[in-house]
Amino acid sequence: MSFAVTAKSSVSASPAVEFRSVEKRYGQGPIILDAFSLSAAHGDFIALIGPSGCGKSTLLKLVAGLSPVSRGELIFSKSSATTRLANATGSSSASARDDLAYVFQEPTLLPWLTVAQNVALPLDLRAVPSAQRTALVRDALALVGLTPRADYYPRQLSGGQKMRVSIARALVLSPQILLLDEPFGALDEMTRDHLNEELLAIRERLRWTAFFVTHSVAEAVFLANRIIIMSANPGRLHREIRVDLPYPRTPATRRDPAYHRLVDEVSQLLRSIEDPATV
Amino acid sequence: MPRPKLLSVFLPALAGALFIAIWHFVRVSLSEDFRFLLPAPTEVITAFREHGDELWRATLNTTAGATLGFLAAVAVSFTLSLLLSLSPLVRVTFYPYLMLLQMTPIIVFAPILVLWVGPGLKSVTIITFLICFFPLAVNTTQGLVSTDRNLVELFRLYRATKFQEILRLRIPAALPFFFTGLRIAATLAPIGALVGDYTAGSSAGDGGGLGFQTIIYSSQAKYPALFATAAACCALGFIFVAGVLSLSWLTLHQWHDSYERADI
Numbered sequence: 001m002s003f004a005v006t007a008k009s010s011v012s013a014s015p016a017v018e019f020r021s022v023e024k025r026y027g028q029g030p031i032i033l034d035a036f037s038l039s040a041a042h043g044d045f046i047a048l049i050g051p052s053g054c055g056k057s058t059l060l061k062l063v064a065g066l067s068p069v070s071r072g073e074l075i076f077s078k079s080s081a082t083t084r085l086a087n088a089t090g091s092s093s094a095s096a097r098d099d100l101a102y103v104f105q106e107p108t109l110l111p112w113l114t115v116a117q118n119v120a121l122p123l124d125l126r127a128v129p130s131a132q133r134t135a136l137v138r139d140a141l142a143l144v145g146l147t148p149r150a151d152y153y154p155r156q157l158s159g160g161q162k163m164r165v166s167i168a169r170a171l172v173l174s175p176q177i178l179l180l181d182e183p184f185g186a187l188d189e190m191t192r193d194h195l196n197e198e199l200l201a202i203r204e205r206l207r208w209t210a211f212f213v214t215h216s217v218a219e220a221v222f223l224a225n226r227i228i229i230m231s232a233n234p235g236r237l238h239r240e241i242r243v244d245l246p247y248p249r250t251p252a253t254r255r256d257p258a259y260h261r262l263v264d265e266v267s268q269l270l271r272s273i274e275d276p277a278t279v
Numbered sequence: 280m281p282r283p284k285l286l287s288v289f290l291p292a293l294a295g296a297l298f299i300a301i302w303h304f305v306r307v308s309l310s311e312d313f314r315f316l317l318p319a320p321t322e323v324i325t326a327f328r329e330h331g332d333e334l335w336r337a338t339l340n341t342t343a344g345a346t347l348g349f350l351a352a353v354a355v356s357f358t359l360s361l362l363l364s365l366s367p368l369v370r371v372t373f374y375p376y377l378m379l380l381q382m383t384p385i386i387v388f389a390p391i392l393v394l395w396v397g398p399g400l401k402s403v404t405i406i407t408f409l410i411c412f413f414p415l416a417v418n419t420t421q422g423l424v425s426t427d428r429n430l431v432e433l434f435r436l437y438r439a440t441k442f443q444e445i446l447r448l449r450i451p452a453a454l455p456f457f458f459t460g461l462r463i464a465a466t467l468a469p470i471g472a473l474v475g476d477y478t479a480g481s482s483a484g485d486g487g488g489l490g491f492q493t494i495i496y497s498s499q500a501k502y503p504a505l506f507a508t509a510a511a512c513c514a515l516g517f518i519f520v521a522g523v524l525s526l527s528w529l530t531l532h533q534w535h536d537s538y539e540r541a542d543i
Contacts, residue, residue, distance in 0.1 A: 125439045
């Protein structure tokens with residue numbers, strides 16, 4: 001496994017993550033993701049939406065380095081340097097993905113650790129000194145409003161609270177890139193709306209670049225500044241919709257006529273993919 | 280909550296009293312000639328008093344064999360399970376032999392063992408080890424390979440080392456499985472030591488255990504003493520199981536779903 005690393009200076013304008021004709025297949029299997037090109041600027045909140053099998057979760061795994069790119073390039077840049085991962089590099093690439101966090105569909109907490117210990121896990125695995133650890137965990141728990149639950153075990157929490165812990169764990173290392181794979185899919189609508197608002201409130205304070213996979217059009221429009229609509233078999237970028245609703249967005253945003261127009265537009269585009277006869 | 284706790288002491292005590300009453304009733308309903316079949320509770324207590332010293336010594340000997348064999352089985356099975364969990368290839372290679380070990384009839388194996396290491400504590404320990412080993416190895420291995428895939432990916436994402444993954448993820452995740460094996464092994468250990476002592480025990484140097492006493496009492500037709508021996512076996516088994524259950528509770532009750540807590 002070889003990969004070339006090129007460093008440039010003063011590239012604050014360069015994209016945070018850039019896909020260049022990325023292709024993904026597992027072994028000799030069918031193409032999951034075909035010629036996918038996308039450039040995500042620093043601070044972008046990108047929602048990925050599309051029918052199942054369109055490769056949106058695979059896309060997150062590629063960014064996370066949990067699975068290697070089959071063809072094409074995936075390029076990361078920090079504010080000071082660009083790291084280029086040439087095609088077919090492994091998941092072991094060093095510094096480029098240090099500032100990356102993943103929120104899975106399920107809370108994925110360790111049941112034998114308390115809330116605070118779960119949030120501290122990324123710090124433990126990287127041997128962060130304990131004085132610093134305590135402060136970082138406290139801040140992350142405060143961000144998601146779970147300070148009073150620090151010593152609870154996961155099974156003592158509700159579904160929404162568990163997801164909050166999962167988010168706090170992702171944020172504890174102050175990531176530059178945040179990957180969210182349908183994190184609120186299993187929650188009831190009230191809780192989901194609430195957590196969406198919280199996520200945007202946190203974003204006002206910590207500016208990450210987010211990739212958010214979802215099945216909910218309303219959620220995508222509410223959160224993202226860019227919505228990528230994908231089609232399946234093989235997974236392709238179908239259309240991109242820009243969401244120009246201003247941040248910070250609040251519950252009032254959901255009553256904005258512009259919000260409803262966008263929800264309608266994205267819904268129709270999605271329907272046209274799922275049923276080609278109506279195109 | 281005092282009420283359920285009181286009930287959980289009172290009800291078993293009541294059942295015990297009822298059991299002894301039925302025992303007594305069955306005995307007195309037997310004709311005089313057949314009463315030797317079922318000694319009275321008082322006769323068993325007398326037998327305890329008469330054979331107290333030798334029963335106590337035998338119980339200690341059996342406890343030693345059971346404990347040593349049990350602990351050896353835990354240590355060896357845990358190490359082996361870690362190795363087995365590393366690769367499916369290793370599992371496929373060694374699993375049939377693990378099964379074979381379980382199939383080995385102890386009754387047949389005992390004389391061979393006596394030939395190899397001589398009768399007494401060594402043989403009893405090895406037989407207990409053999410009986411406890413399989414459920415421990417199978418359950419622990421199963422636990423080590425059943426780790427939630429998402430958790431494994433999480434550890435990979437944070438670039439945990441293989442050592443961190445095993446120590447901080449796979450082993451704690453395997454604990455509930457391990458304790459399932461441990462509970463089974465705890466019920467088997469005293470039985471294993473008893474069977475071991477029965478088939479490969481030795482009275483040399485007061486080394487006989489409860490199994491050995493069983494042979495002696497039955498050959499002398501001391502039936503109340505046999506009942507006392509059975510009671511000692513039960514007590515030993517109870518201590519083993521209670522010990523493991525307590526350990527399991529201490530380790531798991533805070534986080535594992537098998538211990539539902541009412542105060543949540």
